[in-house]
Amino acid sequence: xxxxxxxxxxxxxxxxxxxxxxxxxxxxxxxxxxxxxxxxxxxxxxxxxxxxxxxxxxxxxxxxxxxxxxxxxxxxxxxxxxxxxxxxxxxxxxxxxxxxxxxxxxxxxxxxxxxxxxxxxxxxxxxxxxxxxxxxxxxxxxxxxxxxxxxxxxxxxxxxxxxxxxxxxxxxxxxxxxxxxxxxxxxxxxxxxxxxxxx
Amino acid sequence: xxxxxxxxxxxxxxxxxxxxxxxxxxxxxxxxxxxxxxxxxxxxxxxxxxxxxxxxxxxxxxxxxxxxxxxxxxxxxxxxxxxxxxxxx
Numbered sequence: 001x002x003x004x005x006x007x008x009x010x011x012x013x014x015x016x017x018x019x020x021x022x023x024x025x026x027x028x029x030x031x032x033x034x035x036x037x038x039x040x041x042x043x044x045x046x047x048x049x050x051x052x053x054x055x056x057x058x059x060x061x062x063x064x065x066x067x068x069x070x071x072x073x074x075x076x077x078x079x080x081x082x083x084x085x086x087x088x089x090x091x092x093x094x095x096x097x098x099x100x101x102x103x104x105x106x107x108x109x110x111x112x113x114x115x116x117x118x119x120x121x122x123x124x125x126x127x128x129x130x131x132x133x134x135x136x137x138x139x140x141x142x143x144x145x146x147x148x149x150x151x152x153x154x155x156x157x158x159x160x161x162x163x164x165x166x167x168x169x170x171x172x173x174x175x176x177x178x179x180x181x182x183x184x185x186x187x188x189x190x191x192x193x194x195x196x197x198x199x
Numbered sequence: 200x201x202x203x204x205x206x207x208x209x210x211x212x213x214x215x216x217x218x219x220x221x222x223x224x225x226x227x228x229x230x231x232x233x234x235x236x237x238x239x240x241x242x243x244x245x246x247x248x249x250x251x252x253x254x255x256x257x258x259x260x261x262x263x264x265x266x267x268x269x270x271x272x273x274x275x276x277x278x279x280x281x282x283x284x285x286x287x288x
Contacts (some may be wrong), residue, residue: 034204035248037259079249115261159249179249183266183273196268 015083019075021190024083031082032144035178039113039164040143048132048149052108052170053101061148065134067092072131074154076161077190089152091133094125105170109177110151113164118177119186120153120160122170129155132165157188157195208242211251214265215239218272221284229280232260239282253278 015026049058059067071090077083109119124130133152134141141147146163153160159179180186185194193199208224215223224240235257242262243254250266255278262278276282 031247032204033248035245035250035252036254036261037205178264179266182250182264182275183268183271184249196266196271197273 015085019085020083021077022193024077024081024190027082027084030084030087030145031078031080033078033080034144034163035116036114038143041113041148041164041166043148046148047166048097049167050097050101050170051167052105053103055102057101058167064092064132064149068096070131072133072152072154074152076154076158079157079159079184079188079190079195083190087154088137089131089133090135091131091149091152093128094130094132095128097132098122098126101170103170105172107171107174108168109171109175110162110165110168112162113166116162116164116178118151118160118162119175119180120156121174121187124156124187125153129153155189157185157190159184160188204245204247206244206246208238208240208244208253210244210246211253211265212240214251218274223282223284225285227283228262229282230255230258230260230262231278231280233258234280 020026043061046061047058048064069090069092073086073088075083075085076087105122107119107121109117111117130153132149134149136145149165151162151165174186176186183196185196185199188194212224226239227236228239229236233255235255237256241256243256245252250264252261253263254260255262260278264275266273
């Protein structure tokens with residue numbers, strides 16, 4: 001059972017400056033942040049869907065598990081100012097998923113169980129920058145951390161790494177998601193401290 | 200595990216008082232999604248997300264999102280159909 005704590009807790013440390021973005025502090029635990037109840041979608045009802053391409057694409061859990069996967073070791077940075085180093089994930093690259101869909105979109109809007117959405121430019125989720133992760137630290141991803149599967153976009157603030165993700169809608173325009181439409185930055189680069197509108 | 204993260208509407212009473220200058224926890228709201236009327240104090244509140252999210256206790260729809268930056272506050276109240284505030288006696 002992983003340690004769970006609220007978002008602003010955790011042992012504080014400065015950490016190595018080349019790996020901790022400005023305004024962040026290091027934690028050893030893995031804080032849980034949620035905007036609502038934790039969904040518990042049974043795996044036999046889970047699908048991952050990409051809309052907005054020439055044809056809709058959808059995978060069941062078993063089909064998704066059969067896609068080529070990668071192990072990712074990366075640092076993560078939450079807009080509530082904690083950073084965690086060397087987290088280990090396993091999942092399917094968005095390069096793999098988007099390579100299976102015929103499209104000419106420039107953006108995606110990710111949608112999730114529970115109604116959460118987040119928007120991303122495709123240039124920020126391709127070329128090895130983003131995954132749909134289903135394992136964390138060698139174990140199936142816990143529901144509190146977004147399991148059975150979450151987005152992992154570690155170079156952006158972690159609200160972009162949407163928990164309980166169920167698919168994307170490919171779009172021509174960058175449509176703000178749940179937080180981006182009410183104060184949080186449209187992109188969210190932690191190294192530029194893009195926390196709020198206008199940052 | 201989810202329920203230990205959930206607070207009730209009293210948790211936003213101080214913030215509402217600061218933002219609006221009125222006591223809101225005793226106000227009656229109507230959810231735009233399900234039409235249920237309830238007292239603000241009985242709503243479901245999640246405060247450990249990047250912002251504060253207030254949900255209908257009946258249908259769980261998002262009623263209000265509050266994001267507080269260092270010098271600004273953003274409010275989305277679009278989940279409410281109405282909020283009834285009692286005038287002082």
